[in-house]
Amino acid sequence: MIAAGIDIGGTKIEVQGFATNWTLSARHRVPTPQDYDALVTAIADQARWMDAEAGHPLPIGIGAAGLVDPRTGLAITANLSATGRPLPRDVAAALGRPITWLNDCRAMALSEAVFGAGQGHRCVVSLILGTGVGGGIAFDSTLLPGPLGVGGEFGHFAAPAHLVQEYALPVRQCGCGRMGCFETYVAGPGLSRLAKTVTGQDWTPEAIGASRGTDSGAAQVWDIWCKLTAELLHTLTLVVDPDIVVLAGGLTHIPDLVPDLERYLDKALVLGKPAPRLALAQGGDSSGARGAAFAAYRESVDD
Ligand SMILES: [Zn+2]
Missing domain, CATH: 3.30.420.40 (ATPase, nucleotide binding domain)
Structure with a gap:
Protein backbone atom coordinates (compact mmCIF):
# COMPACT_ATOMS: atom_id res chain seq x y z
CA MET A 1 0.00 0.00 0.00
CA MET A 108 -14.04 14.09 -4.48
CA ALA A 109 -13.11 16.76 -7.07
CA LEU A 110 -9.46 15.73 -6.96
CA SER A 111 -10.33 12.06 -7.25
CA GLU A 112 -12.57 12.65 -10.27
CA ALA A 113 -9.94 14.85 -11.91
CA VAL A 114 -7.15 12.29 -11.48
CA PHE A 115 -8.95 8.93 -11.60
CA GLY A 116 -12.53 9.56 -12.72
CA ALA A 117 -14.61 11.39 -15.29
CA GLY A 118 -12.17 14.30 -15.47
CA GLN A 119 -9.16 12.18 -16.51
CA GLY A 120 -7.34 13.68 -19.48
CA HIS A 121 -8.81 17.16 -18.99
CA ARG A 122 -6.78 20.13 -17.75
CA CYS A 123 -9.49 22.11 -15.96
CA VAL A 124 -12.03 19.99 -14.10
CA VAL A 125 -14.84 21.42 -11.99
CA SER A 126 -16.77 19.03 -9.75
CA LEU A 127 -20.24 19.97 -8.60
CA ILE A 128 -21.85 17.90 -5.87
CA LEU A 129 -25.63 18.07 -5.75
CA GLY A 130 -26.68 16.27 -2.59
CA THR A 131 -28.08 17.30 0.78
CA GLY A 132 -25.83 20.31 0.25
CA VAL A 133 -24.08 21.79 -2.77
CA GLY A 134 -20.31 22.03 -3.02
CA GLY A 135 -17.44 21.12 -5.25
CA GLY A 136 -13.92 21.84 -6.24
CA ILE A 137 -11.69 22.99 -9.06
CA ALA A 138 -8.72 20.94 -10.20
CA PHE A 139 -6.22 22.26 -12.73
CA ASP A 140 -3.60 19.84 -14.06
CA SER A 141 -4.74 17.29 -11.45
CA THR A 142 -4.11 19.73 -8.59
CA LEU A 143 -6.75 21.42 -6.47
CA LEU A 144 -6.60 25.19 -6.69
CA PRO A 145 -5.31 26.22 -3.26
CA GLY A 146 -6.34 29.35 -1.41
CA PRO A 147 -5.77 31.15 1.88
CA LEU A 148 -9.32 30.64 3.18
CA GLY A 149 -9.93 27.09 2.02
CA VAL A 150 -13.36 28.04 0.62
CA GLY A 151 -12.65 27.67 -3.11
CA GLY A 152 -15.38 25.27 -4.26
CA GLU A 153 -18.18 26.42 -1.96
CA PHE A 154 -20.34 26.94 -5.03
CA GLY A 155 -23.59 26.32 -3.16
CA HIS A 156 -23.22 29.70 -1.47
CA PHE A 157 -23.23 31.80 -4.61
CA ALA A 158 -26.36 33.95 -4.60
CA ALA A 159 -29.20 32.53 -6.70
CA PRO A 160 -30.14 34.61 -9.78
CA ALA A 161 -32.65 37.36 -9.01
CA HIS A 162 -34.45 37.00 -12.35
CA LEU A 163 -35.48 33.41 -11.64
CA VAL A 164 -36.33 34.09 -8.00
CA GLN A 165 -38.58 36.94 -9.16
CA GLU A 166 -40.07 35.13 -12.17
CA TYR A 167 -41.21 32.16 -10.08
CA ALA A 168 -41.90 34.14 -6.87
CA LEU A 169 -39.54 31.86 -4.94
CA PRO A 170 -39.15 32.51 -1.21
CA VAL A 171 -35.72 33.83 -0.20
CA ARG A 172 -34.62 31.65 2.70
CA GLN A 173 -31.72 31.76 5.07
CA CYS A 174 -29.06 29.21 4.14
CA GLY A 175 -27.21 26.99 6.61
CA CYS A 176 -24.21 29.29 6.09
CA GLY A 177 -26.16 32.25 7.49
CA ARG A 178 -26.55 34.14 4.22
CA MET A 179 -29.85 34.68 2.41
CA GLY A 180 -30.93 33.10 -0.87
CA CYS A 181 -27.90 30.91 -1.64
CA PHE A 182 -28.13 28.47 -4.56
CA GLU A 183 -27.98 25.63 -2.04
CA THR A 184 -31.37 26.60 -0.60
CA TYR A 185 -32.95 25.91 -4.02
CA VAL A 186 -30.90 23.26 -5.80
CA ALA A 187 -29.71 20.86 -3.06
CA GLY A 188 -32.01 17.85 -2.44
CA PRO A 189 -33.99 19.57 0.34
CA GLY A 190 -34.13 22.71 -1.83
CA LEU A 191 -35.67 20.75 -4.70
CA SER A 192 -38.36 19.43 -2.34
CA ARG A 193 -39.01 23.00 -1.11
CA LEU A 194 -39.31 24.20 -4.71
CA ALA A 195 -41.92 21.50 -5.26
CA LYS A 196 -43.85 22.58 -2.16
CA THR A 197 -43.77 26.22 -3.33
CA VAL A 198 -44.88 25.40 -6.88
CA THR A 199 -47.34 22.53 -6.35
CA GLY A 200 -48.28 22.89 -2.67
CA GLN A 201 -47.45 19.22 -2.25
CA ASP A 202 -44.66 17.24 -0.62
CA TRP A 203 -42.34 15.62 -3.16
CA THR A 204 -39.07 13.80 -2.71
CA PRO A 205 -36.36 14.60 -5.28
CA GLU A 206 -36.61 10.99 -6.51
CA ALA A 207 -40.37 11.33 -7.07
CA ILE A 208 -39.94 14.59 -8.97
CA GLY A 209 -37.30 12.95 -11.16
CA ALA A 210 -39.46 9.91 -11.78
CA SER A 211 -42.70 11.85 -12.45
CA ARG A 212 -41.41 14.77 -14.49
CA GLY A 213 -42.48 13.12 -17.78
CA THR A 214 -46.02 12.36 -16.64
CA ASP A 215 -47.04 14.92 -14.01
CA SER A 216 -47.34 18.59 -14.99
CA GLY A 217 -46.52 19.81 -11.46
CA ALA A 218 -43.35 17.72 -11.31
CA ALA A 219 -42.43 18.88 -14.82
CA GLN A 220 -42.73 22.53 -13.80
CA VAL A 221 -40.66 21.99 -10.65
CA TRP A 222 -38.00 20.19 -12.69
CA ASP A 223 -37.97 23.00 -15.25
CA ILE A 224 -37.29 25.60 -12.53
CA TRP A 225 -34.67 23.40 -10.86
CA CYS A 226 -32.86 22.87 -14.18
CA LYS A 227 -32.93 26.62 -14.89
CA LEU A 228 -31.46 27.39 -11.47
CA THR A 229 -28.80 24.67 -11.71
CA ALA A 230 -27.91 25.74 -15.26
CA GLU A 231 -27.37 29.28 -13.90
CA LEU A 232 -24.96 27.84 -11.33
CA LEU A 233 -23.13 25.95 -14.11
CA HIS A 234 -23.16 29.14 -16.19
CA THR A 235 -21.51 31.10 -13.37
CA LEU A 236 -18.85 28.40 -12.97
CA THR A 237 -18.22 28.50 -16.71
CA LEU A 238 -17.71 32.26 -16.65
CA VAL A 239 -15.34 32.03 -13.68
CA VAL A 240 -13.04 29.16 -14.67
CA ASP A 241 -14.06 28.06 -18.20
CA PRO A 242 -13.67 24.35 -17.37
CA ASP A 243 -13.07 21.59 -19.91
CA ILE A 244 -15.56 19.41 -18.08
CA VAL A 245 -17.93 19.62 -15.13
CA VAL A 246 -18.24 16.37 -13.17
CA LEU A 247 -21.53 15.98 -11.34
CA ALA A 248 -21.84 13.92 -8.15
CA GLY A 249 -24.15 13.55 -5.17
CA GLY A 250 -27.56 12.04 -4.52
CA LEU A 251 -29.46 14.08 -7.12
CA THR A 252 -27.30 12.66 -9.92
CA HIS A 253 -29.20 9.37 -9.50
CA ILE A 254 -32.13 11.07 -11.24
CA PRO A 255 -32.22 9.53 -14.74
CA ASP A 256 -31.18 11.74 -17.68
CA LEU A 257 -29.94 14.53 -15.43
CA VAL A 258 -26.94 15.20 -17.67
CA PRO A 259 -28.79 15.64 -21.00
CA ASP A 260 -31.42 17.81 -19.28
CA LEU A 261 -28.82 20.10 -17.71
CA GLU A 262 -26.84 20.27 -20.96
CA ARG A 263 -29.92 21.57 -22.78
CA TYR A 264 -30.59 24.21 -20.14
CA LEU A 265 -26.95 25.23 -19.93
CA ASP A 266 -26.75 25.66 -23.70
CA LYS A 267 -29.68 28.10 -23.43
CA ALA A 268 -28.18 29.93 -20.44
CA LEU A 269 -24.70 30.45 -21.83
CA VAL A 270 -23.66 33.86 -23.08
CA LEU A 271 -21.56 34.67 -26.13
CA GLY A 272 -23.06 31.85 -28.17
CA LYS A 273 -20.28 29.54 -27.02
CA PRO A 274 -20.71 25.80 -26.67
CA ALA A 275 -21.18 24.75 -23.05
CA PRO A 276 -18.52 22.69 -21.26
CA ARG A 277 -19.09 18.96 -21.20
CA LEU A 278 -21.04 17.57 -18.28
CA ALA A 279 -20.41 14.05 -16.97
CA LEU A 280 -21.40 11.95 -14.01
CA ALA A 281 -18.74 11.11 -11.41
CA GLN A 282 -17.25 7.64 -11.84
CA GLY A 283 -15.80 7.03 -8.40
ZN1 LIG B 1 -25.20 29.56 1.91
Whole structure:
Protein backbone atom coordinates (compact mmCIF):
# COMPACT_ATOMS: atom_id res chain seq x y z
CA MET A 1 0.00 0.00 0.00
CA ILE A 2 1.15 3.54 -0.71
CA ALA A 3 -1.47 5.75 1.00
CA ALA A 4 -4.73 5.73 2.93
CA GLY A 5 -7.76 7.97 2.74
CA ILE A 6 -10.32 8.46 5.46
CA ASP A 7 -13.82 9.61 4.67
CA ILE A 8 -15.55 11.15 7.69
CA GLY A 9 -19.30 11.44 7.49
CA GLY A 10 -21.99 12.17 10.04
CA THR A 11 -22.70 8.45 10.54
CA LYS A 12 -19.52 6.56 9.58
CA ILE A 13 -15.75 6.88 9.35
CA GLU A 14 -14.28 4.77 6.58
CA VAL A 15 -10.59 4.24 5.90
CA GLN A 16 -9.43 2.93 2.53
CA GLY A 17 -5.92 1.77 1.68
CA PHE A 18 -4.55 1.97 -1.86
CA ALA A 19 -2.01 -0.09 -3.76
CA THR A 20 0.71 1.33 -6.01
CA ASN A 21 -1.66 1.39 -9.00
CA TRP A 22 -4.32 3.16 -6.87
CA THR A 23 -6.66 0.20 -6.68
CA LEU A 24 -8.43 -0.31 -3.35
CA SER A 25 -6.51 -2.79 -1.15
CA ALA A 26 -8.46 -2.69 2.11
CA ARG A 27 -11.25 -0.78 3.78
CA HIS A 28 -12.61 -0.54 7.32
CA ARG A 29 -15.69 1.28 8.56
CA VAL A 30 -16.72 2.35 12.08
CA PRO A 31 -19.64 4.49 13.34
CA THR A 32 -18.95 8.20 13.86
CA PRO A 33 -18.83 9.00 17.61
CA GLN A 34 -20.88 11.99 18.77
CA ASP A 35 -18.37 12.94 21.48
CA TYR A 36 -15.41 15.06 20.29
CA ASP A 37 -12.62 13.20 22.09
CA ALA A 38 -14.04 9.86 20.94
CA LEU A 39 -14.21 11.25 17.39
CA VAL A 40 -10.50 12.19 17.45
CA THR A 41 -9.58 8.75 18.82
CA ALA A 42 -11.75 6.93 16.27
CA ILE A 43 -10.16 8.75 13.32
CA ALA A 44 -6.62 8.08 14.59
CA ASP A 45 -7.52 4.43 15.25
CA GLN A 46 -8.74 4.06 11.67
CA ALA A 47 -5.39 5.34 10.40
CA ARG A 48 -3.55 2.92 12.70
CA TRP A 49 -5.75 0.05 11.50
CA MET A 50 -4.63 0.67 7.93
CA ASP A 51 -0.98 1.13 8.98
CA ALA A 52 -1.19 -2.35 10.54
CA GLU A 53 -2.70 -3.78 7.31
CA ALA A 54 0.08 -2.18 5.29
CA GLY A 55 2.81 -3.16 7.74
CA HIS A 56 4.19 0.40 7.79
CA PRO A 57 2.96 3.98 8.41
CA LEU A 58 1.09 5.35 5.39
CA PRO A 59 0.52 8.92 4.23
CA ILE A 60 -2.96 9.68 5.62
CA GLY A 61 -5.43 11.94 3.80
CA ILE A 62 -8.71 12.85 5.43
CA GLY A 63 -11.80 14.14 3.65
CA ALA A 64 -14.46 15.61 5.91
CA ALA A 65 -17.55 17.74 5.51
CA GLY A 66 -17.27 21.34 6.61
CA LEU A 67 -14.41 23.80 6.64
CA VAL A 68 -11.23 24.32 8.61
CA ASP A 69 -10.11 27.90 9.03
CA PRO A 70 -6.48 27.82 7.86
CA ARG A 71 -5.62 30.78 10.07
CA THR A 72 -6.80 29.20 13.32
CA GLY A 73 -7.03 25.49 12.48
CA LEU A 74 -10.56 25.40 13.94
CA ALA A 75 -13.28 23.34 12.26
CA ILE A 76 -16.72 24.56 11.19
CA THR A 77 -18.96 21.60 10.47
CA ALA A 78 -22.66 20.88 10.58
CA ASN A 79 -22.54 17.09 10.84
CA LEU A 80 -19.62 16.43 13.22
CA SER A 81 -19.35 17.46 16.87
CA ALA A 82 -16.21 19.47 16.12
CA THR A 83 -17.20 23.07 15.42
CA GLY A 84 -14.75 25.45 17.11
CA ARG A 85 -12.32 22.59 17.81
CA PRO A 86 -8.92 22.07 16.10
CA LEU A 87 -9.91 18.67 14.68
CA PRO A 88 -7.07 18.19 12.13
CA ARG A 89 -4.44 19.25 14.70
CA ASP A 90 -5.89 16.97 17.39
CA VAL A 91 -6.05 13.98 15.02
CA ALA A 92 -2.42 14.54 13.96
CA ALA A 93 -1.42 14.76 17.65
CA ALA A 94 -3.34 11.58 18.49
CA LEU A 95 -1.69 9.78 15.57
CA GLY A 96 1.75 11.22 16.24
CA ARG A 97 2.44 12.39 12.69
CA PRO A 98 1.17 14.93 10.15
CA ILE A 99 -1.96 14.26 8.13
CA THR A 100 -3.47 15.88 5.04
CA TRP A 101 -6.92 17.38 5.59
CA LEU A 102 -9.38 18.20 2.80
CA ASN A 103 -12.98 19.24 2.56
CA ASP A 104 -14.87 16.15 1.33
CA CYS A 105 -16.13 17.92 -1.83
CA ARG A 106 -12.57 18.94 -2.72
CA ALA A 107 -11.37 15.36 -2.09
CA MET A 108 -14.04 14.09 -4.48
CA ALA A 109 -13.11 16.76 -7.07
CA LEU A 110 -9.46 15.73 -6.96
CA SER A 111 -10.33 12.06 -7.25
CA GLU A 112 -12.57 12.65 -10.27
CA ALA A 113 -9.94 14.85 -11.91
CA VAL A 114 -7.15 12.29 -11.48
CA PHE A 115 -8.95 8.93 -11.60
CA GLY A 116 -12.53 9.56 -12.72
CA ALA A 117 -14.61 11.39 -15.29
CA GLY A 118 -12.17 14.30 -15.47
CA GLN A 119 -9.16 12.18 -16.51
CA GLY A 120 -7.34 13.68 -19.48
CA HIS A 121 -8.81 17.16 -18.99
CA ARG A 122 -6.78 20.13 -17.75
CA CYS A 123 -9.49 22.11 -15.96
CA VAL A 124 -12.03 19.99 -14.10
CA VAL A 125 -14.84 21.42 -11.99
CA SER A 126 -16.77 19.03 -9.75
CA LEU A 127 -20.24 19.97 -8.60
CA ILE A 128 -21.85 17.90 -5.87
CA LEU A 129 -25.63 18.07 -5.75
CA GLY A 130 -26.68 16.27 -2.59
CA THR A 131 -28.08 17.30 0.78
CA GLY A 132 -25.83 20.31 0.25
CA VAL A 133 -24.08 21.79 -2.77
CA GLY A 134 -20.31 22.03 -3.02
CA GLY A 135 -17.44 21.12 -5.25
CA GLY A 136 -13.92 21.84 -6.24
CA ILE A 137 -11.69 22.99 -9.06
CA ALA A 138 -8.72 20.94 -10.20
CA PHE A 139 -6.22 22.26 -12.73
CA ASP A 140 -3.60 19.84 -14.06
CA SER A 141 -4.74 17.29 -11.45
CA THR A 142 -4.11 19.73 -8.59
CA LEU A 143 -6.75 21.42 -6.47
CA LEU A 144 -6.60 25.19 -6.69
CA PRO A 145 -5.31 26.22 -3.26
CA GLY A 146 -6.34 29.35 -1.41
CA PRO A 147 -5.77 31.15 1.88
CA LEU A 148 -9.32 30.64 3.18
CA GLY A 149 -9.93 27.09 2.02
CA VAL A 150 -13.36 28.04 0.62
CA GLY A 151 -12.65 27.67 -3.11
CA GLY A 152 -15.38 25.27 -4.26
CA GLU A 153 -18.18 26.42 -1.96
CA PHE A 154 -20.34 26.94 -5.03
CA GLY A 155 -23.59 26.32 -3.16
CA HIS A 156 -23.22 29.70 -1.47
CA PHE A 157 -23.23 31.80 -4.61
CA ALA A 158 -26.36 33.95 -4.60
CA ALA A 159 -29.20 32.53 -6.70
CA PRO A 160 -30.14 34.61 -9.78
CA ALA A 161 -32.65 37.36 -9.01
CA HIS A 162 -34.45 37.00 -12.35
CA LEU A 163 -35.48 33.41 -11.64
CA VAL A 164 -36.33 34.09 -8.00
CA GLN A 165 -38.58 36.94 -9.16
CA GLU A 166 -40.07 35.13 -12.17
CA TYR A 167 -41.21 32.16 -10.08
CA ALA A 168 -41.90 34.14 -6.87
CA LEU A 169 -39.54 31.86 -4.94
CA PRO A 170 -39.15 32.51 -1.21
CA VAL A 171 -35.72 33.83 -0.20
CA ARG A 172 -34.62 31.65 2.70
CA GLN A 173 -31.72 31.76 5.07
CA CYS A 174 -29.06 29.21 4.14
CA GLY A 175 -27.21 26.99 6.61
CA CYS A 176 -24.21 29.29 6.09
CA GLY A 177 -26.16 32.25 7.49
CA ARG A 178 -26.55 34.14 4.22
CA MET A 179 -29.85 34.68 2.41
CA GLY A 180 -30.93 33.10 -0.87
CA CYS A 181 -27.90 30.91 -1.64
CA PHE A 182 -28.13 28.47 -4.56
CA GLU A 183 -27.98 25.63 -2.04
CA THR A 184 -31.37 26.60 -0.60
CA TYR A 185 -32.95 25.91 -4.02
CA VAL A 186 -30.90 23.26 -5.80
CA ALA A 187 -29.71 20.86 -3.06
CA GLY A 188 -32.01 17.85 -2.44
CA PRO A 189 -33.99 19.57 0.34
CA GLY A 190 -34.13 22.71 -1.83
CA LEU A 191 -35.67 20.75 -4.70
CA SER A 192 -38.36 19.43 -2.34
CA ARG A 193 -39.01 23.00 -1.11
CA LEU A 194 -39.31 24.20 -4.71
CA ALA A 195 -41.92 21.50 -5.26
CA LYS A 196 -43.85 22.58 -2.16
CA THR A 197 -43.77 26.22 -3.33
CA VAL A 198 -44.88 25.40 -6.88
CA THR A 199 -47.34 22.53 -6.35
CA GLY A 200 -48.28 22.89 -2.67
CA GLN A 201 -47.45 19.22 -2.25
CA ASP A 202 -44.66 17.24 -0.62
CA TRP A 203 -42.34 15.62 -3.16
CA THR A 204 -39.07 13.80 -2.71
CA PRO A 205 -36.36 14.60 -5.28
CA GLU A 206 -36.61 10.99 -6.51
CA ALA A 207 -40.37 11.33 -7.07
CA ILE A 208 -39.94 14.59 -8.97
CA GLY A 209 -37.30 12.95 -11.16
CA ALA A 210 -39.46 9.91 -11.78
CA SER A 211 -42.70 11.85 -12.45
CA ARG A 212 -41.41 14.77 -14.49
CA GLY A 213 -42.48 13.12 -17.78
CA THR A 214 -46.02 12.36 -16.64
CA ASP A 215 -47.04 14.92 -14.01
CA SER A 216 -47.34 18.59 -14.99
CA GLY A 217 -46.52 19.81 -11.46
CA ALA A 218 -43.35 17.72 -11.31
CA ALA A 219 -42.43 18.88 -14.82
CA GLN A 220 -42.73 22.53 -13.80
CA VAL A 221 -40.66 21.99 -10.65
CA TRP A 222 -38.00 20.19 -12.69
CA ASP A 223 -37.97 23.00 -15.25
CA ILE A 224 -37.29 25.60 -12.53
CA TRP A 225 -34.67 23.40 -10.86
CA CYS A 226 -32.86 22.87 -14.18
CA LYS A 227 -32.93 26.62 -14.89
CA LEU A 228 -31.46 27.39 -11.47
CA THR A 229 -28.80 24.67 -11.71
CA ALA A 230 -27.91 25.74 -15.26
CA GLU A 231 -27.37 29.28 -13.90
CA LEU A 232 -24.96 27.84 -11.33
CA LEU A 233 -23.13 25.95 -14.11
CA HIS A 234 -23.16 29.14 -16.19
CA THR A 235 -21.51 31.10 -13.37
CA LEU A 236 -18.85 28.40 -12.97
CA THR A 237 -18.22 28.50 -16.71
CA LEU A 238 -17.71 32.26 -16.65
CA VAL A 239 -15.34 32.03 -13.68
CA VAL A 240 -13.04 29.16 -14.67
CA ASP A 241 -14.06 28.06 -18.20
CA PRO A 242 -13.67 24.35 -17.37
CA ASP A 243 -13.07 21.59 -19.91
CA ILE A 244 -15.56 19.41 -18.08
CA VAL A 245 -17.93 19.62 -15.13
CA VAL A 246 -18.24 16.37 -13.17
CA LEU A 247 -21.53 15.98 -11.34
CA ALA A 248 -21.84 13.92 -8.15
CA GLY A 249 -24.15 13.55 -5.17
CA GLY A 250 -27.56 12.04 -4.52
CA LEU A 251 -29.46 14.08 -7.12
CA THR A 252 -27.30 12.66 -9.92
CA HIS A 253 -29.20 9.37 -9.50
CA ILE A 254 -32.13 11.07 -11.24
CA PRO A 255 -32.22 9.53 -14.74
CA ASP A 256 -31.18 11.74 -17.68
CA LEU A 257 -29.94 14.53 -15.43
CA VAL A 258 -26.94 15.20 -17.67
CA PRO A 259 -28.79 15.64 -21.00
CA ASP A 260 -31.42 17.81 -19.28
CA LEU A 261 -28.82 20.10 -17.71
CA GLU A 262 -26.84 20.27 -20.96
CA ARG A 263 -29.92 21.57 -22.78
CA TYR A 264 -30.59 24.21 -20.14
CA LEU A 265 -26.95 25.23 -19.93
CA ASP A 266 -26.75 25.66 -23.70
CA LYS A 267 -29.68 28.10 -23.43
CA ALA A 268 -28.18 29.93 -20.44
CA LEU A 269 -24.70 30.45 -21.83
CA VAL A 270 -23.66 33.86 -23.08
CA LEU A 271 -21.56 34.67 -26.13
CA GLY A 272 -23.06 31.85 -28.17
CA LYS A 273 -20.28 29.54 -27.02
CA PRO A 274 -20.71 25.80 -26.67
CA ALA A 275 -21.18 24.75 -23.05
CA PRO A 276 -18.52 22.69 -21.26
CA ARG A 277 -19.09 18.96 -21.20
CA LEU A 278 -21.04 17.57 -18.28
CA ALA A 279 -20.41 14.05 -16.97
CA LEU A 280 -21.40 11.95 -14.01
CA ALA A 281 -18.74 11.11 -11.41
CA GLN A 282 -17.25 7.64 -11.84
CA GLY A 283 -15.80 7.03 -8.40
CA GLY A 284 -19.02 6.40 -6.49
CA ASP A 285 -18.95 6.42 -2.72
CA SER A 286 -15.24 5.65 -2.53
CA SER A 287 -14.20 8.70 -4.54
CA GLY A 288 -13.56 11.08 -1.65
CA ALA A 289 -11.27 8.71 0.25
CA ARG A 290 -9.18 8.08 -2.86
CA GLY A 291 -8.85 11.82 -3.52
CA ALA A 292 -7.75 12.45 0.07
CA ALA A 293 -5.26 9.55 -0.11
CA PHE A 294 -3.88 10.92 -3.39
CA ALA A 295 -3.41 14.41 -1.88
CA ALA A 296 -1.57 12.89 1.11
CA TYR A 297 0.58 10.70 -1.11
CA ARG A 298 1.59 13.63 -3.28
CA GLU A 299 2.48 15.73 -0.22
CA SER A 300 4.61 12.87 1.09
CA VAL A 301 6.43 12.58 -2.24
CA ASP A 302 6.96 16.35 -2.45
CA ASP A 303 8.50 16.51 1.03
ZN1 LIG B 1 -25.20 29.56 1.91
